[in-house]
Amino acid sequence: MEESDTAAILPADVLNSTSEAEEADAPTTAGSCDPLPRFSWPRLPPVSVEPVLFLSMFSLALQAPLSTQYLWDRLSEDLGYNGSKRSECTNGSVPPDPLQKEVETLTAHWNLYISLAGLSVGLLVVPLLGSWSDLAGRRPVLILPNLGLALQALVYLIVMYLKLPVVYFLLGRMLSGLSGDFNAILAGCFAYVADTSDRRSRTFRVAVLEACLGLSGMLASIIGGQWRRAQGYINPFWLALATNLASALYAYLFVRESVLPDPSAKLLTPRHHKAVWRLYSSGGRSSEDGGGFHRYKLWFYTLSFFLVVMVHSGCRELYVLYELSSPLCWGPALIGYGSAAQHLAYLSSLLGLKIMQRCLEDSWVALVGLASNITGLVVFSVADTIQLMFTGYGLCFLFMAVTPVLRSKLSKLVDPSEQGALFASVACVESLCFLVGSGVFNSLYPATLHFMKGFSFLFAAIILIMPAGIIGTLQCLDQRRAPRESTVS
Template sequence: MDEPDTTAILPEEEEMSTDASSGRKAESGDRNPGRPPFACPRFVSVEPVLFLSMFSLVLQVPLCTQYLWDRIGEDIGYNGTKQGGGCGNTSADVDPLQKEVETSTAHWNLYINLGGFAVGLLTVTFLGSWSDVAGRRPVLIIPCLGLAIQAAVYLLVMYLKLPVAYFLIGRVLSGLSGDFNTVLAGCFAYVADTSDRSSRTFKVAVLEACLGLAGMLASIIGGQWRRAQGYINPFWLVLATNVAAALYAYLFVVESVPSDPSAKLLTTRHHKAVFRLYSTGGETSEGGKIFQRYKLWLYTLCFFLVVTVHLGSRELFVLYELSTPLCWGPALIGYGSAAQHLTYLTSLLGLKVMQRCLADSWVALVGLASNIAGLAVISVATTTELMFTGYGLSFLFMTATPVIRSNLSKLVGPSEQGALFATVSCVEGLCSLVASGLFNSLYPATLHFMKGFPFLFAAILLLIPAGIIGILECQDRRTDNRESTTS
């Protein structure tokens, strides 16, 4: 029972008789139609899909925020510069027009994201659970195409200088296809299909590191490119990378579960599977015990809080850096975002090292402490040096999410992985919705007394998952000690 789902197709464990063009055993071909035209490179599976999708997302988000800032500023007649001149580290009152631009940009970010996330929250529930019977490949291809359509709509808005409200159309179309959250769900479910319990945490962390590497490269490229050529040319790269991700998934990714081409997408079966999982609790093979369902709920709450803080603070970094007193330009914004995403790689390295002497839960607590320290410093950052110090202190902040994802996966049986990751995808969509609404509303509301208050608030929120994870780990240790004593 410690092995992954026996129905999963593990490319790395195929025998020599495996059909090389399909990457799967010949006898499973009838059960798993839709073979990729080419075999996936060895030791690589869905990582390129996640890398390309994340690259396009990180390239797009700051460009979109800066476009909104400039476009709204142009509409209301704000001519303040972001480097010296009208923006500096002074104690004078902030230009009322700048405050209006900040507030309007934050609100439009909120409206655009609410539109996409609200639709995506419904779609990802169907797509995530549907992949358990229809296969993982479709839920990798469909959302990538939706993200490409969104980029095309954004390009149209920029070329024709349409009102920024038209960005909503692109976000809603992307939400209907499942949005980036479905790409995440498909990739992490794929890893759960093709890994055993002992290696799962690190393999999940590798996917998280792909997110960081893609984000770091996109941040550097986007900042420099935006300064040199404006918004439109970088957005063509956003469109191209999403199309490339969909093509890679179609051409190279080997299906990891037996797929049923007749599986229905719009059915209540997907919701019932999630309900059964969280109402009865998942089964684990460790000693034949049944884990109490409250652990599923508590780990899901931890995941919700950690991801909400991550997404919410990330949305505000560009706004915080653009305005007084930091007054960063496109290049510094790119370097700052690169520093933030570099922590994905340092977190992967830290997780690998700490796993040698610490249990996964204690590794997660170290990561949360790193994140809290970084956010606390950023909340009071008034200089470039202090801002980068905050990024530096967060160098282990991404060790928490792979541990939580892995722990959730280990709490359920092999046949429940699809329902679990459908739920995690839904929660991640809810995180985006709550983060966008909460932090984009909190930022303008607290400008008058503490500009960095949302980051301080985020640091305080992280104390909750830290306490939950610590308590659950202590309970597990006591239970194990008691059982070893009685035996």
């Protein structure tokens, strides 16, 4: 095993024991410890976690819009509503069908109940798995949640085959939540990147992971919409099941461990939650140089991350519902294209971030991304035609440049030995984002249909002004403190 390959798999605290000058270049090895068995196949670049995240996201993006459409169809069937004969889709002067509003409301509420079933359980499990991975290794946190997601897809398939009541969807989500759900996979992947990257390249490495989310989501959305129209719901869910199993198998066979596993590490212990609490109560070991301001930055960046991801997750569940109903009345193909356009922004955000980093600090890049998101949401709030809806998707072409910047800033605020606790807390916050976002927006949407159909998107745009103010203020304070610190030193 060559020196570059060994550096890619050594623990983060070993990598960061080198000098700052060495850290600016590629990571180098320290010591002769090689905790992993040597592989016998030909020389290859170090295998990372991008394929795991790609496959897991493909399964999630394939299921999410199809689940909403399935709920719509099943509830329409139960209520006797035939959506194919809606005259209001072609004639704006016809008042909306009361049954359509009832189907919309019930679908939004069932989306909320199903999300709560999984995310409330995951909120307790994800921080345990994330902090445990700092001791037991990252690979278990990449394998177990994928198996849970596969089990969820299997439950959904049983419901569809047997035409069981949609309440059984709750069981599938709870089983997935007990294994950590998709948020645990995110925590494991981002912690893995923090283990194997230096501070200078970390923002872009995180953005590459998020671009994998977008690319897989785009492909899944196109395939899912066309496949559902051609063959129904069951076959796409079989693919989702197979994809999660493939992701777990890939992580087991090919992903090299980035930390030295401790076989005695226990999962069910309060130690993991305490590690997260100590990080935010004291600011971590790195706060010794930054004082209280360092701890405040950790809290404020976490708050910004919470608000941004809450808006993203809450609005994502409304897009399909907004497009299914009048005046848009989109079919499966258009819904697939719309979801693909949304996920294409992950790639355009990666390209934009790489270009803007040449002349802008990361904080200003994040503000540009927030401006892109806000303008797109404002257009969504008044969109009543296909052209306006896709204009909104186009304006959001940089909206995913925000979260990689925030993840990177949080990662740089803590010591290398605290990355596990940090990403456990970020995973916990992300679970809370999905929980709160789903609750707020799935409740707000039916409550505001009578006076403004797109009010939820306008409300989301207003919320995003808050993290923009926080990020801008912290960047200005950092710029003012830098000359003082250099003078003192």
